[in-house]
Amino acid sequence: MPLLTLPRSARIRKKTEIDRVYRQGRRLLDPLLRLYVAAGAAPSARIAVSVPRRIGGAVARNRWKRLLKESFRLMRPRLAPLDLLAVPNRPPAGVTRRDVEAVLDRLVRRAAIPPSRPARR
Secondary structure, three states: OOOOOOOHHHEOOOHHHHHHHHHHOEEEEOOOEEEEEEEOOOOOOEEEEOOOHHHOOHHHHHHHHHHHHHHHHHHHHHOOOEEEEEEEOOOOOOOOHHHHHHHHHHHHHHHHOOOOOOOOO
């Protein structure tokens, strides 16, 4: 039977690593969440979740953490070695795991496309 948890190696735990993703990562926006994506420092994809207090109380913040970690756990086998930092934009009321997984998938795919640069003259 497979282990149905997110291993420690799949999480970014050190503040210095989170700061690196925040500073050097590409920021992708969606009405549901912000995603910072940086080149991975590990052989597989990793995630950090930062839920601000404005989202709500501890119950709402912990719900976001569970939704994001579970969505990432299910997507992880098909992701490139990237470091992700997810920051929700609104309370989790009415948000399902499938919604979160769809948004994460869309934003990660967008991260793979190089940003468009204005033409030089």
